[in-house]
Amino acid sequence: MIAAQARHVGWVLRSNPITAVAAVAATLLCFIALIGPSIVSYDPIASDVASALQPPSAAHWAGTDQLGRDVLARIVYAARLDLAIAASAVFLSFIVGALIGSVCGYAGGRIDRFVGRLVDVLMAFPLFVLAMAMVVALGNRVENIVIATAIINLPFYIRFARAEVNVRRDAGWVEAARAGGEGHLAIVLRFLLPNVLPAMAVQISLNLGWAILNAAGLSFIGLGVKAPTPEWGIMVAEGARFISTGKWWLVAFPGLALMLTVLCFNLLGDGLRDILDPRMRT
Amino acid sequence: MTAPDAPLLAVEDLHVTFTTRRGLVEAVRGVNLSVAPGRTLGIVGESGSGKTVTAYAITRLLDSSGRITKGRIQFQGMDLVQAPTRTMRALHGAAISMIFQNPRAALNPVRTVGLQIADALRAHRTMTAAQARKRAIELLDEVRIREPEKRIDAYPHELSGGMCQRVVIAMAIACEPALLIADEPTTGLDVTTQKTVMDLVARITAERNMSVLLITHDLGLAAKYCQDIVVMEQGHVVERAPPLRLFSDPQHAYTRRLVAASPTATSRVEDLVPDASLAVPLPPLRPKTKPAPGTAPLLEVQNLVKRYGETAAVDGVSLTIAAGESVGLVGESGSGKSTISRMICRLIDPTGGDILFDGEAIGSIAAREFHRSPLRREIQIVFQDPHESLNPRFSAFDSIAHPLRRLGGLAGDALKARVEDCAKKVGLPLDLLDRFPHQLSGGQKARVGIARAISVGPRLLVLDEPTAALDVSIQAVTLQLLERLRREENLAFLFVSHDLNVVRMMCERTIVLQNGRIVEEGQSRALFDAPATDYTRELVAAIPMREVA
Structure with missing residues (x-):
C-alpha cells in the first residue's frame, strides 16, 4: 500500500515537473521555518547601530537594516512566524468551513439558505478591509490576526464544501451507508467529508499563499505584528522608507521571500489534488 | 464513379492506439467492415470491445490521445x-x-432547437435565416414532432428525452448525409420511446437510401433494425452475419456467450451462461409452503403516497410480498418505481399510507431515525450503478464490512470471517477485498454491492435496476448469482427494472406502474403473455425481440 502510494506520488511529480519544483521549494521553506533560526548567526532583534544600512556583503548576505540588524536573519525568523500565522489561519477556516459547508450541502433547506445568505453578506465586504476592522476591534495580537485571516477565508471553504457535498449527497454509496445503519451526521463526517477533502486540498494550498499575503499586508499597514518582531510585511514597510535613497535590499529580499512563498503554494495546489485523489491512483 | 454495389464505407485493417499512463493500449486491432448504400450495419459488443472507438475513428473524432496507427477507411472514393x-x-x-x-x-x-437545426444547415449550405427556419420546421415535421411551428422555439430542457433525440436526428439528417453513425442512440430512453426513435431512424434512412452504422450493446435492438451485424470483442471483429443466422447459429464462442446471455421472452436464468465453468450453480427451487392462515406477509404496503409539492410521484400504491417471493416492479421513467423502492427501504419518508414489515408498521418511523431500528438489517438494497454505489474511499472490504460494523456489531476476526464469507457467496476473489472501487471491474463492483446488501442477513432485498449499468455477460452471471442467493437464503426480492425480459425471468409476480399508480399486476408469465391493459401491451410490444429459431 505504502509502496503503491509512493509510486503514485512519484508519477504525479514526474509527469508534472512544476509541481515537483514547488514541492521541493515548499519543503525547503518549511525546513527553513523550523530549523532556520537555530542556524543563522545573527540576532534578529538586537540592534547594532555601528553597522547600519550596509549593502549585501560576505558578512551580511542580504545587508543590514537601519538598526544594523542582519536582513537575512530577520527573513529567516520571519518565515517561521508568517508560515505559522498562515497555516493556523487556513487550518482553522478549513476545519470550520468544511464542517459548516458540508452540513449545509447535505441538509439543504432552511439552514442552507440561511448560511448561504450569511456568506454572501460576508463576501460583500472588501475582505482585507474586513480583516483590518477585526484586528482593530479585537486588538493588535497575533492570535487576532489568525482569527481575522481565518474568518475572511471562511466563505470560500463553506461554498466549496457545500458544492462538493451537494453533488454527492444523493450518490448510491450515501444511500447505501444509510441502509447500512448510518445516521445523517455520521454520513457527513465519515463518508462525505473524506471524499471532498482532496478537492479542498487545492484550495488549502492556494489559500496558504493568500493568507501569508494577508498577514504581511496587515503588518505592512501597521495593524499586525508589532515592530521589533521580524515579519515580512513589517520589513517591507520599514524598508520602503529607505528605497528612495537607494537602499534596495531592505525591501527586495523580504519582498522576494514573500513572493516566492506565495508562488510556491499556488503552484503546489493542482499537484496536491492529483496526489490525494484515490481515483488518480492505479 | 464507384460501381453501384460498391460499399459506401469500407474499413480495412483498422488499428487504433491510445497513449495512456500505462503505455500504449491498442483499442482496435485490425477491424474490417463495410456498409453498402442504404443498408444498416450493427456493431455489437460489450464495453471495451472497441465498437465506439471504431466509430470515432471513422469520423476522425478520436480524442487527442488516440491515433489511427494502421489501416484504411474508404468513403466515397477517398481514404479518410x-x-x-x-x-x-x-x-x-x-x-x-x-x-x-x-x-x-x-x-x-x-x-x-430551431436555431441549432439552422446552425447544422447553414454550416454546409448557404441559405438565409428565414430559409433555414422554414427547412428546420420541415425537418421537425419529418422526425414526427407535433406542432413543429411551436416546438421550433423550444429550448432543449422543455422537451422530453425522446423528443431531444428526435431533434438530434433532425440535425443529423439536415444536410442529407450518406452515412449516419448512431452510437447507442436509445440507451437511457424508455422502451416505448426507444421503439419510436428507432422506427423513425429506420423509416428516414430507408426513405433517403442512407446507410446506418448502429452501435449498440443490445442484441435485440441490433437484430430488429440491422441487415448485418458484426460482433466485436477486444478490438477484433469476431463474427459477421445477418441477424437470423447470427442468433440461430453463432459460430464464434464469444458470440455464443453473448447470444445466450441476452435474455429473451423464453429465457431461463439457468441458461444465461452456457459455459459451465462460469455459470453459477443454482440449487433447486424450494417447494412453496403456504403461510399459515392469519400470519402477515413479509411486506405489506397500503395505499402509499409520496408528493413533491403539488405533484404525486406515488399515488396510492398497495402491494404485498411474501417471504422468499420475488416481485418485479416495472414502468417507464417517472412512473414512481424508484421512489417506491426508497420508501420501502425507509430512505425517504412517505407522504401517506403505511408500510408493514412482518406485521410491524415501519412507515411511520422517520427515515432519519430508521437506522436505529432493529428492522434496518432486515431490508437492504442493491443500487443501479455499481460504481456509483461504492464509496470511492472505501476498499471492497470496508464497503462490505460497513453494515456489519454498524448493524451487526461485529469487529476484529469475526468481522473479517463474515466479510470473507460474504465475498465467497457472491464469488468475489478474496484478494480483491483490499482494492478500491476504481481498481475493480463493473462486475466485481456489482458483486461488492450485493455482498454488502446480504452481509447482515436481510429478509427483503430491494434491487433497484441492479444490472442496468452492466454488460450482458456480466448481467447474466449477476442475475444467476442473485437467483442462487434468493434460493439459498430464502430472500424476498422487490426487483425494480425497466427491462421486461429480465423481470419476466427473475420474478414470480410483476407489478406494472404508470404515473405513480399500479395499472396491472399478476403472475409474470401470464401478465406478459396476455396483458390486460393497453399500457402493458404497449410496453411488451416495444421490447425489441429477436426471432427465436
Whole structure:
C-alpha cells in the first residue's frame, strides 16, 4: 500500500515537473521555518547601530537594516512566524468551513439558505478591509490576526464544501451507508467529508499563499505584528522608507521571500489534488 | 464513379492506439467492415470491445490521445485516414453525421432547437435565416414532432428525452448525409420511446437510401433494425452475419456467450451462461409452503403516497410480498418505481399510507431515525450503478464490512470471517477485498454491492435496476448469482427494472406502474403473455425481440 502510494506520488511529480519544483521549494521553506533560526548567526532583534544600512556583503548576505540588524536573519525568523500565522489561519477556516459547508450541502433547506445568505453578506465586504476592522476591534495580537485571516477565508471553504457535498449527497454509496445503519451526521463526517477533502486540498494550498499575503499586508499597514518582531510585511514597510535613497535590499529580499512563498503554494495546489485523489491512483 | 454495389464505407485493417499512463493500449486491432448504400450495419459488443472507438475513428473524432496507427477507411472514393482536417470538417454533417447516447448532452442548452437545426444547415449550405427556419420546421415535421411551428422555439430542457433525440436526428439528417453513425442512440430512453426513435431512424434512412452504422450493446435492438451485424470483442471483429443466422447459429464462442446471455421472452436464468465453468450453480427451487392462515406477509404496503409539492410521484400504491417471493416492479421513467423502492427501504419518508414489515408498521418511523431500528438489517438494497454505489474511499472490504460494523456489531476476526464469507457467496476473489472501487471491474463492483446488501442477513432485498449499468455477460452471471442467493437464503426480492425480459425471468409476480399508480399486476408469465391493459401491451410490444429459431 505504502509502496503503491509512493509510486503514485512519484508519477504525479514526474509527469508534472512544476509541481515537483514547488514541492521541493515548499519543503525547503518549511525546513527553513523550523530549523532556520537555530542556524543563522545573527540576532534578529538586537540592534547594532555601528553597522547600519550596509549593502549585501560576505558578512551580511542580504545587508543590514537601519538598526544594523542582519536582513537575512530577520527573513529567516520571519518565515517561521508568517508560515505559522498562515497555516493556523487556513487550518482553522478549513476545519470550520468544511464542517459548516458540508452540513449545509447535505441538509439543504432552511439552514442552507440561511448560511448561504450569511456568506454572501460576508463576501460583500472588501475582505482585507474586513480583516483590518477585526484586528482593530479585537486588538493588535497575533492570535487576532489568525482569527481575522481565518474568518475572511471562511466563505470560500463553506461554498466549496457545500458544492462538493451537494453533488454527492444523493450518490448510491450515501444511500447505501444509510441502509447500512448510518445516521445523517455520521454520513457527513465519515463518508462525505473524506471524499471532498482532496478537492479542498487545492484550495488549502492556494489559500496558504493568500493568507501569508494577508498577514504581511496587515503588518505592512501597521495593524499586525508589532515592530521589533521580524515579519515580512513589517520589513517591507520599514524598508520602503529607505528605497528612495537607494537602499534596495531592505525591501527586495523580504519582498522576494514573500513572493516566492506565495508562488510556491499556488503552484503546489493542482499537484496536491492529483496526489490525494484515490481515483488518480492505479 | 464507384460501381453501384460498391460499399459506401469500407474499413480495412483498422488499428487504433491510445497513449495512456500505462503505455500504449491498442483499442482496435485490425477491424474490417463495410456498409453498402442504404443498408444498416450493427456493431455489437460489450464495453471495451472497441465498437465506439471504431466509430470515432471513422469520423476522425478520436480524442487527442488516440491515433489511427494502421489501416484504411474508404468513403466515397477517398481514404479518410489520409484526409486533411479541412476535408473532414466538410464531411461532418454533410456526408457523415452522428447521433449520440445522451441527446440532452448533444444539444446546446442555451439555444432553441430551431436555431441549432439552422446552425447544422447553414454550416454546409448557404441559405438565409428565414430559409433555414422554414427547412428546420420541415425537418421537425419529418422526425414526427407535433406542432413543429411551436416546438421550433423550444429550448432543449422543455422537451422530453425522446423528443431531444428526435431533434438530434433532425440535425443529423439536415444536410442529407450518406452515412449516419448512431452510437447507442436509445440507451437511457424508455422502451416505448426507444421503439419510436428507432422506427423513425429506420423509416428516414430507408426513405433517403442512407446507410446506418448502429452501435449498440443490445442484441435485440441490433437484430430488429440491422441487415448485418458484426460482433466485436477486444478490438477484433469476431463474427459477421445477418441477424437470423447470427442468433440461430453463432459460430464464434464469444458470440455464443453473448447470444445466450441476452435474455429473451423464453429465457431461463439457468441458461444465461452456457459455459459451465462460469455459470453459477443454482440449487433447486424450494417447494412453496403456504403461510399459515392469519400470519402477515413479509411486506405489506397500503395505499402509499409520496408528493413533491403539488405533484404525486406515488399515488396510492398497495402491494404485498411474501417471504422468499420475488416481485418485479416495472414502468417507464417517472412512473414512481424508484421512489417506491426508497420508501420501502425507509430512505425517504412517505407522504401517506403505511408500510408493514412482518406485521410491524415501519412507515411511520422517520427515515432519519430508521437506522436505529432493529428492522434496518432486515431490508437492504442493491443500487443501479455499481460504481456509483461504492464509496470511492472505501476498499471492497470496508464497503462490505460497513453494515456489519454498524448493524451487526461485529469487529476484529469475526468481522473479517463474515466479510470473507460474504465475498465467497457472491464469488468475489478474496484478494480483491483490499482494492478500491476504481481498481475493480463493473462486475466485481456489482458483486461488492450485493455482498454488502446480504452481509447482515436481510429478509427483503430491494434491487433497484441492479444490472442496468452492466454488460450482458456480466448481467447474466449477476442475475444467476442473485437467483442462487434468493434460493439459498430464502430472500424476498422487490426487483425494480425497466427491462421486461429480465423481470419476466427473475420474478414470480410483476407489478406494472404508470404515473405513480399500479395499472396491472399478476403472475409474470401470464401478465406478459396476455396483458390486460393497453399500457402493458404497449410496453411488451416495444421490447425489441429477436426471432427465436
